[in-house]
Amino acid sequence: MAASDLFKTLLYTINNLLQQHKYKTALAVVKGFRNGAVYGAKIRAPHALVMTFLFRSGSLREKFRAIAQATYTHSRNLACFVxxxxxxxxxxxxxxGKQLQSHSFLAACLGGWLVFGENNNINSQQGRCLWRCLSPCLDSLLHLNGVPFWRGAYRPRMHPVRCRCHCSALRLPL
Incomplete structure (x- = not known):
């Protein structure tokens, strides 16, 4: 009975701390770290499993070690970035004293440089994936602002107004 009361008191105290506004920022940072780690593992583990068994030679133990290493690296990178x-x-x-739009840009640039600056297979793959997602959007933005599509380059198979990230609402001043 005493252990149950102690647990209830501890739970009540923790919930009170979590609901206080002064800890909101610190909790957001910790929650972001946790979510980055979980998302990194959820995304990378299945991909590493398939790619390792398709394209890597070696013993079963070496393959599982490679899968674990790739998953850990990806998860750690995303957690540290967030x-x-x-x-x-x-x-x-x-x-x-206030939040500006430039804060996101500066934080992302510095965080990306610190976390993804190392040249390894995981970081280069993440960079290629990011570029693959952003290049059609950038191309669409340029086209909306009067710049013709690049000749001989990849042309996105989507209408410029319907970019995947819905960035077409933005108009760039040229």
Whole structure:
């Protein structure tokens, strides 16, 4: 009975701390770290499993070690990036007293450089994936602002107004 009361008191105390506004930023940073780690593992593990068994030679033990290493690296990178990104955003907001759009850009640039700056297979694959997702959007934005599609380059198979990330609502001043 005493253990049950102690658990209820502990749970009540933790819930009170989590609901206080002054801890909101710190909790967002910690939650972002956790979500980055979980998402990195959920995304990378199945991909590493398939790619390792399709294209890697070696013993079963070596294959599972490679899968675990790729999953760990991807998960760690995403967790560290989100932690850095949210922490830098919170720091900039605290220093300037308000949140600006440039805070996201600066936090993402610095966090990306710190976390993904190392040249390894996982980071280069993430960079290629990011470029594959962003290049049709950038091309569509340029086309909407009067710049013709690049000759001889990849032309996205989508209408310029219906880009996947819905960035077509933005008009770039040229």
């Amino acid at each position: 932690f850095t990104y949210k922490g830098l955003q919170a720091l900039q907001q605290h220093l300037q």
